[in-house]
Amino acid sequence: MDFRLNEEQQMLQDTVARLVRGEYSFEKRLEYSESELGFSADFWKQLGELGLTAVPFPEELGGFGGSGVEVQSVMTELGRGLCIEPYLQSIVLGGGLISQAGNDQQKEQWLGGIASGETRAAVGLQEPQSFYDLNDVETRAEKSGGNYVLNGRKAVVIGGHCADVLVVSARTSGDSRDADGISLFLVPADAEGLERRTYPTIDGAKGCDLFLNNVTVGAEALLGEEGQGAGVIEYQAGRAIAALCGEAVGVMEVACDLTLEYLKQRKQFGVPIGRFQVLQHRMVDMMSELEQARSMAILAASVADEPQSDERRRILAAAKNVIGRSGQFISEQGIQSHGGIGMTWEYNFAHYAKRLIMINHQLGDDDFHLERYATLLQAS
């Protein structure tokens, strides 16, 4: 048993860490966030040049052939820097869906560009009514001649505002919450009838809702088998959960470090506030939450690329439940420990706190995954 990264994995993580340290000061991040693009095109390009956007892809695509552990190493460092580039959406989810379900032609058309960072993908899997259930799909794809006509709305597509290609789920048969009958489509950003309502997110990134009004795509846009998208989506969402756990651990590490430092420096009543037992114990509770989250992130990474099974489902649901709760605890208690300064825009802690809460709103919150786990509990 050895829970350390191997030499290659450590080198990978160090590479990302160096890049983030060099390019992602807190001030620069605010600039990136407020820009038209919503992140740093230059940083994204550097991720590509260093091969970091290619980490999960096979070697023939210039990739690293990396598994959940490698992806998590990258995500942890991006989390530490609070990076807002669409790594999760484009590389992990977009690239992942095409890798798993795509035919040779689709892979050839899209994956090289995604792996190098030159093409950006985003995924539209949620809908306004779906909450976190990715099988709740009301967007419809009707066959018309050799084409599909898509109508519906996809919700909170992070990175969708600037994506070159969108992978969207749409129903080709069945009722609105059936697993059967969900299909995946590759929709170019400039498709006629595709509208985007773009917005900033509260944690500093950008996203959009997608409106599909008679968007017509050819049969070559169908990704995977018609009606069989649910399993692919579930599998890739699982990989993304493991990646997100890695990001969460990075964010939590910095949030804990910042709080610990503040407890040592801030003086009230003539002493550092870290002398007060109530704050000491809160700090220990935060670090204990971080350790639990770290353990579950490791476990999630270990199953992320394994074949689908109830065991994999259970672990990923458990992991997302734990990081959702740990993240909220560290966020709230960290703000409280900082007092007023923790409430300000100009101090970096608040931005870490916001990201932690929003991670719980991506790919299912702790309640959603608790329910999912409980269902699997009965099945076992």
Added chain:
Amino acid sequence: MNMNYTAEELAFRDEVRAFLDEKLPADIAAKVKGFRRLSKEDHQRWQKILSEQGWYATHWPEEYGGVKWTPVQKHIWDEESCRYGVPRSIPFGVNMVAPVIIKFGTEEQKQKYLPRILSGEDWWCQGYSEPGAGSDLASLKTRAVREGDHYIVNGQKTWTTLGQHANMIFCLVRTNTEVKAQEGISFLLIDMNTPGITVRPIITLDGEHEVNEVFFEDVKVPAENLVGEEDKGWTYAKYLLTYERTGLAGIGLSKAALQHLKELASRRLKNGKPLIEDTAFSQRIAQVEIDLMAAAISNLRIVASVEGGGMPGAESSMLKVRGTEIRQAINDLARRAIGPYAIPFVEEELDLDYDGDFLSDKNAAPLAAQYFNNRKLSIFGGSNEIQKNIVSKMILGL
């Protein structure tokens, strides 16, 4: 990153399983799994079997009859023995006083006491806490005054677990009142049969006799029973506590208790359906199972780090807190699972040989009592608040 056992470790696990399949008495395992009381005889019978196998003293050097297990092997033993329903080792002799004697004792003390611990001839208990010295242990007042080749001991110890069975007690006593509290403490080995010692039971809230008060009135203890140097006992006590803290998280015990809970919740009905299918209850079970999954990995990370030569520090204190909270949460759910039948306290059903009708579920009787009994988990071994103080000191350095 490798979370698997090696081939050797797997072979060791097979060996443990084969041993337990063959040697663990079914009646003892049934008591442990059903949370029934174990008698002194049960403990001694099992200890003898373990000793014969050479697996009793896992913290001792081989020259004293110990077995050299790696941290991973100890972990495997812990997991398997909890799963099989092996009685918890009474730690006071083998895991607490013995490491202190081995590290700080004289050759005579080693020759005299270690074999008797191995054979089960001596049953040790711990004389640390006093009515006025709990978490603040260094404020202890039991006095030992040197007179010729003896110490005369006066005072009172409390919370002495299973002291009613013990014939030996190791005590922290005050030998110097002129210096700082920590610097005037000595570590004494005392024969419980010495005149002047009285043991009185403390009945705990669950009706059990598990802990005691021990009174010392002009008790004459030979000076050769001093371990190490006079006034240096605090150092030895701290050394002992590092042994006590390992394993206090009780991950294996929680896994066994959770399995028990799930079986119980599959038998109990609510709204005509098994309780485990009830939305609220199944989510409560799910939450504690998830938390245990995380704690189990945290535990493995500590095991792997110790295996690699690291020293567990803040992590094991944090895990003690987390692990005890989880076990208490499982006990809480087991009590809830029997609904109104948590209220009757049917003592005869605690007996495994009971052959009458069960008031409700066959395993219901001990559940409420066990819930109350295990409130101790977050108090003993350094209360959870003390654990947090320890971690604070390490990380804040203030």
